[in-house]
Amino acid sequence: MLNIALPKGRLADRVLERLALAGCGGASLIEGSRRLVVEDPEGNLRYFLVKPSDVAVYVLHGAADVGIVGRDILLETKPDVYELLDLKLGACRMVVAGPPGAGEGVRTRVATKYPNIARKHYADSGREIDLIALNGSIELAPLVGLSDVIVDVVETGGTLRDNGLIILEEIIPISARLIANIASAKFKAEGIDDIMKALSREGN
Ligand code: PRP
Numbered sequence: 536m537l538n539i540a541l542p543k544g545r546l547a548d549r550v551l552e553r554l555a556l557a558g559c560g561g562a563s564l565i566e567g568s569r570r571l572v573v574e575d576p577e578g579n580l581r582y583f584l585v586k587p588s589d590v591a592v593y594v595l596h597g598a599a600d601v602g603i604v605g606r607d608i609l610l611e612t613k614p615d616v617y618e619l620l621d622l623k624l625g626a627c628r629m630v631v632a633g634p635p636g637a638g639e640g641v642r643t644r645v646a647t648k649y650p651n652i653a654r655k656h657y658a659d660s661g662r663e664i665d666l667i668a669l670n671g672s673i674e675l676a677p678l679v680g681l682s683d684v685i686v687d688v689v690e691t692g693g694t695l696r697d698n699g700l701i702i703l704e705e706i707i708p709i710s711a712r713l714i715a716n717i718a719s720a721k722f723k724a725e726g727i728d729d730i731m732k733a734l735s736r737e738g739n
Contacts, residue, residue, distance in 0.1 A: 537580050537726040540599035541565070542587035545690075546625045546711055550603050553624060557733035579726070591616060591714060600719035601727055606709045607688055611649045617720050619731050620713040625690075631656070631704040632695055633677050633684035638703060644683045646676030653686035656706050674698045 541550055541562065554562040561575030562582050574581045583599055591614040593599040601619075607629060609618065629652060631638065631645075638645075646667040647653045657664045667682050674694050676682040688709055689695060689702065713734060715727055 537723060538599045539580060540583045540585055540590045540593040540602035542590050542603060543584055544587055546587065549624045553622065553734065559730060559733060594714050594716050597716045597718060600723050601713060601715045601730060603711055603713055606712055607649060609712060611651050617715045617717060618712050619715055620735055622711040622713060622734060624711040626710045627688045627690040628708055629706040630689050630702045631684050631686055632700050632702050634699065635701055637677060638684040645686055646673055646682035647686040648673060649686055674700060
């Protein structure tokens, strides 16, 4: 039995669709229900539905053998897991955004859900920041004077546009990745290889 951690939220639909196309049965049973664990009819795969930021935690500790998680979470938390495949799903960009001309002072106040990525981005160019860690609705921060800019993911750009903010700097492209627990990669190599092949076939 292979345990697979899947992200709730905006990636979920696309991930479930990709698994179904790849012939990984059962994952869609999780849709529209409140069940957190679902098995495929053949009893080979078991799916857990968890918060995106928790996928790598389940995989790191071996509660899940593999998981699907955004590259943003991997860059932020640097879990000790194998990154097997770029699923090219949920493509978006990590950026610095704010009102036009913002963040040009000596010291910039940066609001973000990604403190490590933000710190590194500014440290790489020797710029000083004050970090403000938030958990959501990041775009609000510069609108109400909590920060000068934000570091966040942008997908359609709709949230920035609707709030009068623009992209000031591009940091890195983001997409969903298949990750594996290090011990599972050894002891469940065959099962993991099968799912990797099935998912990569569908991605191309
Ligand atoms: C994410 C991100 C942006 C938005 C970008 O937030 O933090 O706010 O999506 O998407 P867009 O470019 O397509 O508008 P999410 O919806 O995950 O909610 P959050 O505010 O709780 O972080």
